[in-house]
Amino acid sequence: MQPLDSAAAAPTGAGEPLIGVEDLRVRYGERWALDGVSFAVDAGEVVGLLGPNGAGKTTTLSVLATLRAPTSGTATVAGCAVDRQPAATRRAVGLVPQGVALYPTLTARENLRFFARVLGLRRNAADAAIAAALELAGLVDRSEDIVATFSGGMQRRLNLACALLHTPKALLLDEPTVGVDPQSRERIFAAVHAQAAGGAAVLYSTHYMEEAERLCDRVVLIDHGRTVAAGTPAALVRQGAASLRLAVVTRRALAVGWLDGVAGARVLDGDERADALASRGDVAHVAIHDLTVAARVLERAAASGGEVMEFHLHQPSLQDVFIELTGRALRD
Amino acid sequence: MGMTSLLAILAKDLRLLWRDTAGLIFLTLAPIMVITGAGFSLANLYGADPTGQTAYEFPFVDEDGGALGRQLRERLEHESAVNLRVLASRSEAEQRVRDKQAGTALVIPRGTEAALHGGGTAELLLYTDPVKYLERLNVRIRLLELRDQLATEARETAAGAARGELARAQADAQRAEQSIAQARREADAAYVQAREAQAAAIAQVRAALDRTRAQVEEQVRRAADAATAQAAQAVQEQVRDLRAALSAYIETVQTRRADFERWLSELQRLAGSHAGDIPPPPVFPEMPAALAQLAGDGAFPIRVPTPAPFHLALPPVQLDLPPIPAPPAIEVPALTLPALPAVRGGLSIAETNLTGGPLHINTFDQNVPGFSVTFLLLGMLLGVSLGLLDERDWGTLDRLRALPIAAANVLVGKLLARFLVGVLQMSVLLAVGWLAFGVSLGPQPWALLLPTIGIVFAGCAFGLVVAAVAPTREAVLPVGSIVIVTMAAVGGCWWPIDLEPRWMRTVALAFPTTWAMDAFNDLMIRRRTVEAALRPTAVMLAYGLLYLTVGVAAFRRRLRQQAT
Numbered sequence: 052m053q054p055l056d057s058a059a060a061a062p063t064g065a066g067e068p069l070i071g072v073e074d075l076r077v078r079y080g081e082r083w084a085l086d087g088v089s090f091a092v093d094a095g096e097v098v099g100l101l102g103p104n105g106a107g108k109t110t111t112l113s114v115l116a117t118l119r120a121p122t123s124g125t126a127t128v129a130g131c132a133v134d135r136q137p138a139a140t141r142r143a144v145g146l147v148p149q150g151v152a153l154y155p156t157l158t159a160r161e162n163l164r165f166f167a168r169v170l171g172l173r174r175n176a177a178d179a180a181i182a183a184a185l186e187l188a189g190l191v192d193r194s195e196d197i198v199a200t201f202s203g204g205m206q207r208r209l210n211l212a213c214a215l216l217h218t219p220k221a222l223l224l225d226e227p228t229v230g231v232d233p234q235s236r237e238r239i240f241a242a243v244h245a246q247a248a249g250g251a252a253v254l255y256s257t258h259y260m261e262e263a264e265r266l267c268d269r270v271v272l273i274d275h276g277r278t279v280a281a282g283t284p285a286a287l288v289r290q291g292a293a294s295l296r297l298a299v300v301t302r303r304a305l306a307v308g309w310l311d312g313v314a315g316a317r318v319l320d321g322d323e324r325a326d327a328l329a330s331r332g333d334v335a336h337v338a339i340h341d342l343t344v345a346a347r348v349l350e351r352a353a354a355s356g357g358e359v360m361e362f363h364l365h366q367p368s369l370q371d372v373f374i375e376l377t378g379r380a381l382r383d
Numbered sequence: 384m385g386m387t388s389l390l391a392i393l394a395k396d397l398r399l400l401w402r403d404t405a406g407l408i409f410l411t412l413a414p415i416m417v418i419t420g421a422g423f424s425l426a427n428l429y430g431a432d433p434t435g436q437t438a439y440e441f442p443f444v445d446e447d448g449g450a451l452g453r454q455l456r457e458r459l460e461h462e463s464a465v466n467l468r469v470l471a472s473r474s475e476a477e478q479r480v481r482d483k484q485a486g487t488a489l490v491i492p493r494g495t496e497a498a499l500h501g502g503g504t505a506e507l508l509l510y511t512d513p514v515k516y517l518e519r520l521n522v523r524i525r526l527l528e529l530r531d532q533l534a535t536e537a538r539e540t541a542a543g544a545a546r547g548e549l550a551r552a553q554a555d556a557q558r559a560e561q562s563i564a565q566a567r568r569e570a571d572a573a574y575v576q577a578r579e580a581q582a583a584a585i586a587q588v589r590a591a592l593d594r595t596r597a598q599v600e601e602q603v604r605r606a607a608d609a610a611t612a613q614a615a616q617a618v619q620e621q622v623r624d625l626r627a628a629l630s631a632y633i634e635t636v637q638t639r640r641a642d643f644e645r646w647l648s649e650l651q652r653l654a655g656s657h658a659g660d661i662p663p664p665p666v667f668p669e670m671p672a673a674l675a676q677l678a679g680d681g682a683f684p685i686r687v688p689t690p691a692p693f694h695l696a697l698p699p700v701q702l703d704l705p706p707i708p709a710p711p712a713i714e715v716p717a718l719t720l721p722a723l724p725a726v727r728g729g730l731s732i733a734e735t736n737l738t739g740g741p742l743h744i745n746t747f748d749q750n751v752p753g754f755s756v757t758f759l760l761l762g763m764l765l766g767v768s769l770g771l772l773d774e775r776d777w778g779t780l781d782r783l784r785a786l787p788i789a790a791a792n793v794l795v796g797k798l799l800a801r802f803l804v805g806v807l808q809m810s811v812l813l814a815v816g817w818l819a820f821g822v823s824l825g826p827q828p829w830a831l832l833l834p835t836i837g838i839v840f841a842g843c844a845f846g847l848v849v850a851a852v853a854p855t856r857e858a859v860l861p862v863g864s865i866v867i868v869t870m871a872a873v874g875g876c877w878w879p880i881d882l883e884p885r886w887m888r889t890v891a892l893a894f895p896t897t898w899a900m901d902a903f904n905d906l907m908i909r910r911r912t913v914e915a916a917l918r919p920t921a922v923m924l925a926y927g928l929l930y931l932t933v934g935v936a937a938f939r940r941r942l943r944q945q946a947t
Contacts (some may be wrong), residue, residue, distance in 0.1 A: 116785040141787040152778030154395065156402040161395075166392035169786050197402075339818070 052131040068093045069143075069252030070115060070221050075124035076379035077110050077276075084110040086276035087124070092221070092252040097243060099267030099284075100256040101369060103377075107276040108256040109149055112223045115254065116146040129220045136291050145219030145251075147227050151206045152213070155199035159190050162198060163216065170217045177216075187242050204235025211242055222246050222253045228262060234279060240266055270369065274377045283381035286354050286374050296365040297337045297345050301357030304333040309355040316348050388788040392796025393803075396770065400804055406766070410808050414758035415815055417752050418625030421877075422820065426746040437520050441465035442476040442488035449496025451505075451533070455489075458529055464521055477510055486515030487522040499537075547927070570710040577707045585704060629677060633670060640667050740823070748823070751816030752903035753876035756896055758803055758812070760842050760870060764863045766801050767846025772856050794935065798843045805839035806832075825906040830913035834902035837923030841895035844927040847934030851941050875900040895923045 068091035077085040085107045100108045113119040114126050117137040125131045129143035153162050161289040163184050167177035185191045188208035190201075198206060211227055224243065228236045243266060247253050257263055263270045264284040272280040272287070280287055296319065299305075310318050319336040328334040335357075337348050345364060352359050398407055443459065459467045468485075470476050476488035490508040498505040509526065511519045643664070651658035656754075774780035783793050788881035813831060816822040824831060849866065853859040871877055873887060874896030880888055891897040898919040905915035 113781075116781075118781055118784055139788055141785055146782060146785040148778045148781055150778040152782040154399060154777065154779060156399055157395070161398065161873060165391055165395045166782075166786070168394075169388045169783070169788055171787070225625060 069096075070254055071125070071127040072115070073125045074109065075108075075111065075114060075126055076122045077114060077119060078122045078312060083276050085114070085121075088271075088273060088276065088278050089124075090271045090278065090281055092254050093246050094250045094252050095269045096269070097247045097255055099133035099263035099270035100273060101252060101258065101263045101270045101373070103258055103373075106173075106273045108258075108273060109225055110276070111273070112146070112225050112254065112256055114225055115140075115221070116144055116236055117141055142217075143220040145214035145217065145222045147211050147222070147224040149225040149229070149256075151203075151210045153206060153209060156197060158195050158197055159185065159188075159201070160194040160207065160210045163213060166213045167216050172217065180216045180218075184216055187215065187238075187245070188212040189238050202232065202235075203230045203376070204232040207231045208235050208238055208242075211239055215242070215246065217308050218249070218251075220251055222251045223256075224253065225256045226258065227255075228257070228259070260373070263369060272369070272373055273377065275374070279376045280372060284369055287369060288367050290372075294338045294340065294367055295342070295345075295350055296367075298328055298363040298365065299335045299337065299349065299351055299352045299357070299359055300328055300332045300361045300363075301335065302332050303357055305335050305340045305352060305355050305357045309335075309357070310337060310348065310351055313347050313351055315344040328363070331334040333357070341377070348364055385789055389792045389799070390788075392783075392792060393800045396800030397796050397804070399770075400766075400800070406762075410758070410804070411811060412764050413753055414808075414812055417758070418747070418754045418812070418816070421754060422747045422750045425750065425878075438464055438466045439487070439522060440468055440479070440485045441522060442470050442479045442485050444470050444473045444476045444488070444490045446473065446493045447491045447495040449491075451496050451499065452491045454533055455491065455529060458532075459525075462525055462529075464525055465682055477545045480510045480512050483512065484513075486512045486518035503899060508614070535590070544673075565711075574707065574710045581704065581707050590873065592703050597790075625681075626677065630679075633674070636667075643667070732866075738908070740908045741827070744908055745821065747816055747820035748908050749879060751813065751820060751822045752900060752907060753871070755809055755812035755816070756838055756874075756899050756903075757867065757871040757876045759809055759838060760867045760896065761863075762808060762844045763801055763805050763842030764840065764849055764867055765859065766804070767798065767843055768850035768853060768859045768863060769856060770797055770801070771847075771850040772859060776856075794847070794938070798847065801843050801846065802839055805842060806835055809835040809839065823907055823910065825910055825912075827906070827913050830906055830916050831903070833913065833916040833920040834899050834906070834923065837902070837920040837927070838899035841925035841930060842924045844930035844934055847938055848930050851934055851937030854941065870894045870896040873897070875904075895926045898922045898926075 067265060070092035073089050073093065075085050075088045076083060088107065088111055090100075091096065100111060102108050115128055116120050117132060117133050117140050120134050128140045130152060131139040131143065133140045146381055154165070157165070163181040164177065172180055182191075185194050188205075188211065190205060190209055190212070193201065193205065198209065202207065207227060207230075211224070214222065214224075222243070227239055231239065240262075243253055243255065255263070267284065269281065269283050270287065271278055275366065282290070297316075310316055316337050316339045319338050335352065339348060340343055342364075345362075349359060349362060440943070441454060443646045445456065456467065456469065468479075470479075470488075473490045476490055479485045480488050490510070492506070492508060495505040495507070506529075507526075509523070513519060529656060647661075647664050651661060654661050667881040760937065771780070772785070774793075780793070784790060809831075812834075813822075813824065817824050849859060849863050873882075873883070873891045874880070874894040875891065876896055880891060880897065880900065883891070902916040902919035905911045905919075906913075909915070
């Protein structure tokens with residue numbers, strides 16, 4: 052699959068996108084952290100920035116949040132060029148950093164009040180925003196507790212809430228669910244949806260393809276600072292060469308060529324999940340065209356004397372698309 | 384909004400510090416504990432601590448029982464550097480030193496007072512343990528001071544008495560001289576007066592004599608005349624009387640003669656016959672004719688010659704009075720009293736304290752400002768640098784940078800928070816020093832704000848430099864420690880800078896701590912006024928500006944490096 056052009060990365064709505072990145076490049080010394088990233092996010096849209104660690108996701112968000120200056124290319128937020136109009140850009144941006152960016156010895160309310168004051172919210176507006184933020188984060192009952200006593204999920208929720216105090220037009224989230232319990236993750240997802248529903252352009256950085264598939268209207272796959280693919284998750288999967296895969300675990304190794312003659316099936320070389328299944332027996336990974344081929348594969352394995360103990364069917368995902376495009380997994 | 388965000392950051396940092404229990408303890412209790420410990424530990428470097436807790440035990444034996452012993456004991460009992468322990472015998476005193484209970488012990492041998500009283504020399508015995516060098520030094524200094532005081536007092540008393548006696552003698556001599564001179568003058572005057580009086584007297588006498596002579600002559604003449612007349616009269620009267628008497632007598636005689644004759648006749652008659660036997664009666668002599676003349680009324684036959692006119696010729700009076708001898712010349716030799724013999728006295732040193740402060744400072748005068756500055760630096764350097772690192776490590780620095788606030792506000796807010804805390808910290812520590820340890824805040828306590836502001840500003844700014852130089856917490860601690868230890872130690876925070884060699888003191892001028900201690904010492908120990916703090920404060924502010932400039936540039940560079 053060829054990397055999609057910028058059209059696939061373009062928003063589907065009419066009008067200027069709230070977040071626009073065109074051929075963005077950022078160089079750190081001799082290394083190009085971003086080497087021509089382009090995408091756009093429209094109001095009300097959730098776009099996932101998907102890529103492994105070091106792909107350039109945080110750098111992209113840092114540029115949009117005016118924390119780093121681009122070496123070349125353009126980046127705009129709400130019509131403001133990030134490098135020439137940083138102050139206006141920051142007013143429009145709500146950044147949820149990758150790490151929890153809170154004051155651990157202050158309470159949740161104190162953290163929110165501080166950021167509200169720094170954002171210039173007046174008392175009544177600040178109080179309302181703080182109340183809404185606590186409600187959104189599900190921390191109303193813990194508002195007077197020191198943040199250091201919070202669980203990781205609670206801190207992440209508060210981390211998100213701090214970015215929403217001023218109702219930003221563009222919400223930038225950098226892997227907001229790392230180490231978060233499922234309940235907190237659901238709250239975060241709900242908050243993200245709520246912001247998008249409110250008209251914000253949400254750029255959601257993650258290396259969890261499940262999140263991207265569930266949360267994002269579109270995803271931009273990024274690796275080594277380049278856009279490798281962009282589009283809706285379903286479209287990407289469809290367009291990808293990844294196919295259904297069947298992992299067959301047998302008691303005895305299957306002979307070479309054991310699948311010869313089975314149409315719509317081929318043996319695959321190696322898999323990142325090989326180690327996980329290898330302890331159970333000999334594993335053979337087979338790409339199949341459809342589920343009906345799976346039965347024939349299992350029959351052939353049994354017939355070949357492998358003594359099938361278990362099998363696993365894997366639907367293609369963005370992970371597969373990524374691996375196919377980059378040769379490595381999202382979590383490498 | 385800029386001020387709002389600045390104040391928000393300031394308030395947030397103050398709240399973070401307030402929640403940092405360890406930090407608060409480090410800012411307040413830790414320096415107080417160190418000041419207390421160092422103060423009492425090092426008290427004897429300065430002689431004594433004001434509470435007397437570090438006073439040395441000082442055994443004292445008075446074998447003499449004289450005035451000197453009493454004086455020494457009385458003064459040592461009021462000496463804060465020692466706890467006097469009066470013992471009965473010198474062997475006890477020796478034992479206490481040998482047992483290391485005391486580093487020194489004093490014995491006043493028998494006969495000391497008598498020797499001194501007699502003008503001789505005396506020697507007190509001071510038992511020492513040289514290992515306890517500082518104690519020995521301090522006690523010796525105190526004893527020497529006391530000795531000098533007593534010797535000076537005794538000398539002054541003796542000199543005063545001698546001067547008094549000499550003055551009295553001089554006054555007496557002067558009075559004697561004056562009396563003698565007066566006597567001489569009076570004698571001279573009396574002589575003159577006598578001579579004058581004599582002359583006058585002579586004249587008077589002469590005149591009187593002349594008058595008297597004249598009067599006498601007159602009177603004698605008159606008297607003579609009168610006497611002559613009187614005599615004549617008297618003679619006449621006497622003659623008359625005599626004549627009368629004589630006449631009467633004669634008459635009587637004649638009568639009697641007649642009678643006699645009659646008698647005789649009678650007798651004869653009576654004798655009748657025997658008449659013949661009657662011897663013949665005496666014959667009455669016949670009255671001489673002269674007598675008859677004398678008795679007669681005729682001219683008195685006695686001629687009383689008429690005295691010649693009396694002429695009294697008194698010889699002129701020759702008053703040859705012996706001259707009044709001139710008074711003997713009274714030569715009063717000048718009374719030159721012998722000068723007091725020059726007694727070579729002891730040499731004392733008149734120490735003149737040119738400052739407004741006391742002669743003896745206490746250990747806390749040095750330690751309170753010194754360790755306060757030290758812990759201030761620790762708080763500022765580590766607080767600013769670690770505070771910035773915390774913001775980075777917490778991720779809040781990037782979040783703040785992504786907010787619509789000026790980047791400078793982040794730094795300014797944090798520095799301002801630390802600055803306020805630093806000023807408050809210094810104020811609290813100085814106040815504790817004043818209340819608990821009796822250090823002076825000088826004649827203008829408010830003036831202490833100047834060096835406080837200076838060193839706090841410099842410390843905050845240098846904290847920014849350290850934050851920029853040391854990228855991690857693990858780097859900040861050694862870098863900060865080295866900087867603080869060097870600045871504090873060399874800058875005179877831990878010991879008087881005068882203990883250091885000259886070159887080190889010159890190097891120390893590069894540290895704001897040196898200037899801070901100079902200002903605090905001037906205000907608190909030398910009791911100078913605010914003018915003494917102006918220059919050091921200006922220097923510290925200049926250092927602070929330099930550090931701030933370097934720190935901001937370095938910090939920005941580090942942020943850019945982190946961004947890349």
